[in-house]
Amino acid sequence: MEITLVPGDITEQQVDAVVNAANSSLMGGGGVDGAIHRRGGPEILEECRKLRASPFGKGLPTGQAVATTAGRLPARWVIHTVGPVYSRSEDRSGLLASCYRESLRVADELGARSVAFPAISTGAYGWPMDDAARIALEAVRQAHTQVEDLRFVLFDAAAYAVFEARL
Incomplete structure (x- = not known):
C-alpha cells in the first residue's frame, strides 16, 4: 500500500472511497462532514436516513464505519x-x-482500492494534530487491507506539515 499526503479539499479527490469524519447522527454537520454532504448532494443524506431507520437507529457508534453512495x-x-x-x-x-x-x-468489503482520509477528530473534536497523525499512520500501516492507494487529504499547511513529519 502506498501512503501519500495531499494538500487540499477531500471532496475533490478522485478515489474509490472518501472517508467522512461524521457525527454519530449521520445527518451531516460541520467541517469535513458538512463539506461532504454539501458537495455530494442529497443522495448521501438519503442513504444515511435509511441507515438511521434500521441498523443504526441510535446512530453510528464511535470507532465504527459504514458506507453510502458518494x-x-x-x-x-x-x-x-x-x-x-x-x-x-x-x-x-x-x-x-x-x-x-x-x-x-x-473499503475492502466494497472492493475499493483507493481511499482518501481526513485527519479524523482533529477539528471540532479537538484531538491534537501530532497525536492524531501518529495514531492514524500507525493504524493504517498495521491494517491488513487490499487498498493500494491511501491518501491523507489535509486541509491546511500546518496539518500537512505534521503528517509529513510523522510519515
Whole structure:
C-alpha cells in the first residue's frame, strides 16, 4: 500500500472511497462532514436516513464505519466513521485507531482500492494534530487491507506539515 499526503479539499479527490469524519447522527454537520454532504448532494443524506431507520437507529457508534453512495462527489462511495472527542482524562486512542481500521475493512468489503482520509477528530473534536497523525499512520500501516492507494487529504499547511513529519 502506498501512503501519500495531499494538500487540499477531500471532496475533490478522485478515489474509490472518501472517508467522512461524521457525527454519530449521520445527518451531516460541520467541517469535513458538512463539506461532504454539501458537495455530494442529497443522495448521501438519503442513504444515511435509511441507515438511521434500521441498523443504526441510535446512530453510528464511535470507532465504527459504514458506507453510502458518494452522490455527486468524484468518488464511488463515502465511508462514514465517527471519531472520538479528545479527552485529557481518558485514553480514547483505541477508538481513533478503530476509525481507520474499520474504514479500511469497509473499503475492502466494497472492493475499493483507493481511499482518501481526513485527519479524523482533529477539528471540532479537538484531538491534537501530532497525536492524531501518529495514531492514524500507525493504524493504517498495521491494517491488513487490499487498498493500494491511501491518501491523507489535509486541509491546511500546518496539518500537512505534521503528517509529513510523522510519515
